[in-house]
Amino acid sequence: MAGILGVVILALYGDRTPYYQNPITYEQSYTKLTPLGQAQQLQLGSYLRSEYLNPGSPSFISGVHADVIDDRQLLVRADNGGEGGAIVDSAVALLQGLFPPTPRSRTNLANGSTVIGPMGGYQYIPIESVEPEQSIQLEGWSSCPNFEKHVRAFYDSADFKMKSREAAPFLNAVKPYLYGIPNTLENMIYDYLHTNYIHNETYAFRLPPTFLQQAQAWVDYHEHGIFTGKNADGIGNIAGRTILPSVISSLERVANVADPLSLVVQEISYKPIISLFNITDVTERFPDLQGLPTYASALAFELRNNEEGETYIRTRFKNGTDGFETIHLFGHKDDIALNELLYRLDLTAVRDTAQWCRECGQRTERGCNLCRPNADIEIQDAGESPNENCAARFFGFMTSPYARVVAIAAFAGLALLGAAKLYRTRRVRLAGYDPLPTTNTIQVLWPPVYGTM
Ligand SMILES: *[C@@H]1O[C@H](CO)[C@@H](O)[C@H](O)[C@H]1NC(C)=O
Numbered sequence: 010m011a012g013i014l015g016v017v018i019l020a021l022y023g024d025r026t027p028y029y030q031n032p033i034t035y036e037q038s039y040t041k042l043t044p045l046g047q048a049q050q051l052q053l054g055s056y057l058r059s060e061y062l063n064p065g066s067p068s069f070i071s072g073v074h075a076d077v078i079d080d081r082q083l084l085v086r087a088d089n090g091g092e093g094g095a096i097v098d099s100a101v102a103l104l105q106g107l108f109p110p111t112p113r114s115r116t117n118l119a120n121g122s123t124v125i126g127p128m129g130g131y132q133y134i135p136i137e138s139v140e141p142e143q144s145i146q147l148e149g150w151s152s153c154p155n156f157e158k159h160v161r162a163f164y165d166s167a168d169f170k171m172k173s174r175e176a177a178p179f180l181n182a183v184k185p186y187l188y189g190i191p192n193t194l195e196n197m198i199y200d201y202l203h204t205n206y207i208h209n210e211t212y213a214f215r216l217p218p219t220f221l222q223q224a225q226a227w228v229d230y231h232e233h234g235i236f237t238g239k240n241a242d243g244i245g246n247i248a249g250r251t252i253l254p255s256v257i258s259s260l261e262r263v264a265n266v267a268d269p270l271s272l273v274v275q276e277i278s279y280k281p282i283i284s285l286f287n288i289t290d291v292t293e294r295f296p297d298l299q300g301l302p303t304y305a306s307a308l309a310f311e312l313r314n315n316e317e318g319e320t321y322i323r324t325r326f327k328n329g330t331d332g333f334e335t336i337h338l339f340g341h342k343d344d345i346a347l348n349e350l351l352y353r354l355d356l357t358a359v360r361d362t363a364q365w366c367r368e369c370g371q372r373t374e375r376g377c378n379l380c381r382p383n384a385d386i387e388i389q390d391a392g393e394s395p396n397e398n399c400a401a402r403f404f405g406f407m408t409s410p411y412a413r414v415v416a417i418a419a420f421a422g423l424a425l426l427g428a429a430k431l432y433r434t435r436r437v438r439l440a441g442y443d444p445l446p447t448t449n450t451i452q453v454l455w456p457p458v459y460g461t462m
């Protein structure tokens with residue numbers, strides 16, 4: 010059998026500047042993808058390319074246009090929430106590794122001349138930026154009052170109190186390295202230590218050995234407690250449950266041979282990943298997956314047909330720069346049948362905004378004021394904006410063909426911005442990547458001479 014049917018990928022953003030999250034509401038401060046983060050994402054993109062777009066790879070997607078992209082085969086979405094542009098920028102950088110510039114991105118004109126796209130054939134790929142005000146899918150936990158109750162209950166639990174006492178000696182010892190940040194277990198001091206440890210030489214030299222590892226163990230405990238729940242369909246798992254409809258509809262579309270879609274990438278924060286591992290029972294057998302995933306990690310659901318033509322899902326996880334490792338969902342010892350997976354995921358999915366508003370106890374924000382209670386209106390065209398109703402109706406323009414053209418133009422601009430940034434960091438050498446153009450080439454090709462927009 011040649012190749013796989015396709016793959017649905019959840020990718021985590023790369024290295025970013027320090028940021029602060031409110032320990033109760035998880036409201037986030039601004040953060041920015043760093044050049045290191047850009048390089049990590051580009052590397053992730055190249056790795057995914059070598060897995061899925063390289064005809065020599067066992068996981069090559071059959072029928073995919075691996076060189077010059079066919080937009081209909083690829084869907085890219087990125088969380089555009091509180092982190093500023095860090096996640097959307099991560100998607101831009103990832104795509105540059107996944108579909109690098111190629112001189113084959115060219116067109117022959119009637120007068121016999123050939124034009125190669127700007128910057129050596131840069132590929133302009135639309136990215137859907139998912140705004141939390143318009144969709145609950147990629148940020149299901151924010152502005153969710155019942156989730157805040159769950160967070161408070163976790164901090165009030167006997168286990169958390171016991172862990173706080175256990176952590177106290179470390180939290181006291183680390184105080185001089187926090188410069189005024191409260192040294193409580195509720196507060197996620199790890200991000201401050203970690204980002205400074207990476208970016209500040211003085212700090213990295215001064216921080217005593219094991220402090221970073223200790224902080225990581227505590228943040229792993231903390232984030233697991235917050236973003237999971239005893240019940241897979243409970244409020245603790247809201248981050249995973251709200252992303253599920255997009256995963257389900259992506260799997261369905263990729264499995265459908267009449268639909269050209271074969272590669273889906275959703276760039277997200279770490280919260281849905283922690284929750285999904287809990288929902289799919291992965292952490293029982295792979296306890297390492299309980300904590301905070303490393304920057305530029307990726308979770309891939311690969312669709313494969315067996316000899317009888319039945320579709321199975323192989324799930325693989327890539328921890329930062331490590332390679333993919335196969336993990337098994339729902340206690341299975343092998344790949345899981347697509348139908349079983351869809352059935353099980355569907356049991357916990359938060360299908361639409363109306364359901365989210367009810368489960369969160371939210372009435373006013375994030376489109377909930379537009380939802381009539383108990384009005385579950387099915388959206389027929391799952392391909393466009395799956396399982397959204399009230400918000401989707403209000404922001405109906407988002408899915409109109411005209412808006413798509415505007416959005417594609419906007420994202421082409423955004424992607425170009427990413428290209429410009431990347432161009433400045435081109436000394437990072439990565440395998441499988443066409444050489445980037447010199448300044449001269451850019452000047453010749455950009456701005457384009459014949460704009461008819
Ligand atoms: C061919 O057409 C393009 C676009 O109109 C123009 O820029 C280019 O100079 C033409 N080439 C020749 C050889 O006429």
Ligand SMILES: *[C@@H]1O[C@H](CO)[C@@H](O)[C@H](O)[C@H]1NC(C)=O
Binds near residue numbers: 211212
């Ligand atoms: C780096 O860390 C040192 C020591 O902790 C601190 O004094 C300094 O302000 C930090 N530099 C920056 C740019 O944050």
Ligand SMILES: *[C@@H]1O[C@H](CO)[C@@H](O)[C@H](O)[C@H]1NC(C)=O
Binds near residue numbers: 292
């Ligand atoms: C999911 O997380 C809860 C804690 O929130 C834990 O009790 C449960 O065992 C976890 N489930 C799995 C499969 O790890």
Ligand SMILES: *[C@@H]1O[C@H](CO)[C@@H](O)[C@H](O)[C@H]1NC(C)=O
Binds near residue numbers: 297298303328329
């Ligand atoms: C991922 O890698 C980091 C650092 O390389 C390590 O600390 C962590 O345990 C790994 N996590 C998993 C799930 O393998």
